[in-house]
Amino acid sequence: MSTSAARAYMTIGEVLGLLSAEFPDITVSKIRFLEAEGLIEPERSPSGYRKFVPADAERLRFILAAQRDHYLPLRVIKEHLDAVDRGLDPPPLGARRRAPRGLVATDSVADETAEVRLTRRQLADAAGIDGEALDELEEFGLIRRAGSHYDRDALMIARAAAALRSFGFEARHLRAVKSAAEREIGLIxxxxxxxxxxxxxxxxxxxxxxxxEIAALSLKLHAALVSMGLREGLDP
Incomplete structure (x- = not known):
């Protein structure tokens, strides 16, 4: 049997299942985003499906742990991995910059009482976006400063926008989402x-x-309506 035939491949869903217990915040879109940013390079089948090997899963584990434990921006993690790929000896991750004080590092933000105060640079690094992308989010009113800093909501919006960006969505495309949210706010x-x-x-x-309570119910209704519409429009 050839080496390639014996190789154990995993689908993106299987990789998600493998890592989700350790990293509950991981999603398929996050894995795709990391690929788009050049941090991972899974093989592709002739039909275009991603084919992950155990080394890809370990690389993902390293990236996610570096974000969670050291709160490193993606550009720093990529530099570290590039050095490893070239056979160089990168500095220990613990020597890098740690999370800014008051910053909640997980996408789930489990402790909603923790204060989040970020500078512009900290927000861009935390969300994995550049200054131009952040400018666009502010220009279209998706993100606003809370005084001189950015708060928890700005962090969550920036991260969601960064993930959507990997699917081709720019800030201008999200104006409809913002308008819908504003209408819901008015009703509430x-x-x-x-x-x-x-x-x-x-x-x-x-x-x-x-x-x-109303907002939570509204979000459930919104998700169900979108799911129904997609099922009717996309299912065979």
Whole structure:
């Protein structure tokens, strides 16, 4: 049997399953994004499907751990990997810059009470985008500064936009998403307005809690509607 025939290949879904326990935030789009950025180079079948080998999975594990544990930007991780690929001895990752104080490093942002305050450079590095892409996100109103820094929402939006960018979506394409979000915000604000007008103690807190519940339900509805539309439009 030839070496290539005996080689153990994995699909992108199998790689996702292999790494998801250790890295719950990993998604298919994230793997595709890392490939688009040149950090991984899986083989391709004649029909264009990605074919991962164990070494690809280990390289992904290294990249994800470097982001999570050392909070390195992708350009630094790529430089490190390029040095390894060339047979050079790169400096230990621990010697690199660590996460800025107050920065939550995971996409899930499990601790929603943790403060996130980022400079422009920190936000770009954390999201894996360049200054031009960040300029576009700000130009189209998708990201705004909170005072002199960027907050948790800006980080989450920048990361989502970076992942969508690997599919060809530019900031201008996301204006429709922003407009839809603004309409939802208007509906929610109208729903909690009577509570906000109350003079009783805790009225604002109750209104905020109700708004969060409505928003969560709205997101579920939105996801179901998109899923239904795609199924009707794409399924054979």
């Amino acid at each position: 604000e109208a729903a909690v307005a009577p509570t906000m007008r109350q003079r009783s103690p805790g009225a604002r807190a109750r209104a905020a809690e109700t708004a969060r």
